[in-house]
Amino acid sequence: MGARMIFRNYPSYNESDVEPFDFSISKELLLHRSDVLVGEMIGEGAYSIVYKGLLRNRFPVAVKIMEPSNSSVNKAREKMFQKEVLLLSKMKHDNIVKFVGACIEPELMIVTELVEGGNLQRFMTNSRRDPLDLNMALSFALDISRAMEFVHSNGIIHRDLNPRNLLVTGDLKHVKLADFGIAREETRGGMTSEVGTYRWMAPEVCSREPLRVGEKKEYDHKADVYSFAIVLWELVTNKEPFASVISSLVVPYLVSKGRRPSLENIPDEIVPIIGSCWAQDPDARPEFKEISVLLTNLLRSLSSNSSIDTTLPDEEPYDDEMEDSETRPLLQEYRCKVKKPKEKKKKKKVMKMRLPFSKKFKAWLYKP
Template sequence: MFLITELMRGDTLQKYLWSIRRKHLDLRLSISFALDISRAMEYLHDNGIIHRDLKPSNLLLTEDQKHVKVGDFGLARERIMGDMTCECGTYRWMAPELFSKEALQIGVKKYYNHKVDVYSFSMVLWELLTNEALFKGKDSISVAYAAVANNERPSLENIPKDIAPFLQSCWAEDPNIRPEFKQITEYLTNFHQSLLPKPMTPPKLMQIEEPESSIGQELTSNDHNHIMAKKSEEKPRKRRSFSSCFLNCFNDS
């Protein structure tokens, strides 16, 4: 058995962000990348699959570095109604419900659902918008504990105001408040379209209505006879030639 997959020559999203660090991605490109991820996750969830390890190092770029595809399904599993393995994924991108404040025995499971992927997506989106490291200066265990015990989240200081409330809803502590990826795709599509330059519309041509007049209207026989009679009454005017006027000037002198 062989599994043939597409060769993604653009490397991982994480390495790409590292290569341009201290510079921000163009906002339209950031949202375009987020849209690619959201559509892929929408497809997974529609087919009953939870990724459980969504992060920049598991997102692959096309060769032209214009599109992102979701990879690495090593921790993915089918959605079930019962409990699943807890603390599954990578700490900085893991949803709070995957942790426990108390120490758990090995093999203990917890209940959570597909909304853990939405939380991880919010962390990735924050990185796309800021190109900064998540919880910089903290080790992974400290980040996990802070997210659970103190409900800490990344700073919104450099996040566009129009998208900040949406981002907060995606990383909400309560999974029920987090949107579905179908809603995320719809929101990001509209937001992305609002960033595109609006096409110029040519000015409308104004139609000028010509005033009604007797010109062009049919004349009755009486009207025609009246006009011809009036013309015959007019005496032709004498036209003085240029030469006579010119010579009269000398005669006067």
């Protein structure tokens, strides 16, 4: 049974509104506002502010509060909030931020697990002087690919994949996908144009080709693959994409003309992966299932003498399944480019990944 409520106490609620929005969020997903203690601000977006918080005075959480809007657009904002809650509540994956619950009175609030390491953009900025360790960069990329693979398998397009929406765990070993505010189910009826963040936006999304009145832009989940290519390029280079472009508003024009960040000094093994992912033609881009295979094999090759674990718990590799797919030539082409490390070369020891939460909190957080 769904909860049908309106914002009697919400700051932007106006009794004169002709049609108050009725929520259809299951009661099982709702929290009592008194159970959530809001602390310091840790992030801010276009329509929301994120805070640290405590759930029932015991468990650390992240609290995303939608900023009040004026009454004329209140209903649209409420619909957006409901859609994000319903999508995020279904996204149960190790590399996607864990949904805890939501509040709809007296304010719009989404509560998730607290990912202690902050967003990936801040993490890279803080270490901008030095490139990330290649194993770390590719391990992060594999986490992202696996998350996006799961999202796409559920028929969802994220539409805003960029470092601000990727969170680093407290042990700096994992990355988790967050913010489904503009995500939507993939349909053939057309999509909203220019949704996302310009520097990571696919050319088919930010195309300036004129549309007829009422016509929508045609693009699909491959737009997320393009965004991933830009993120992968950032992870490997630890540089800002299109940094020489003064205004991000110019980026769509450059991208539409085939302009991409420089692949100079990118390891040879990674160049074809990035190049295929940001191909101008969406159909030429690989699926995330393929990307996960490529990154897994590359990491195994580069880290054969280290203790990095590149396979998530309870997840089997896709090698056997992918060998029989139509993408086998693509995989073989990439695999032959992977350089096997010399046996005598010493490898830097890396501690095995560990979970950033206490066992007690994890048991509560992931209870069935």
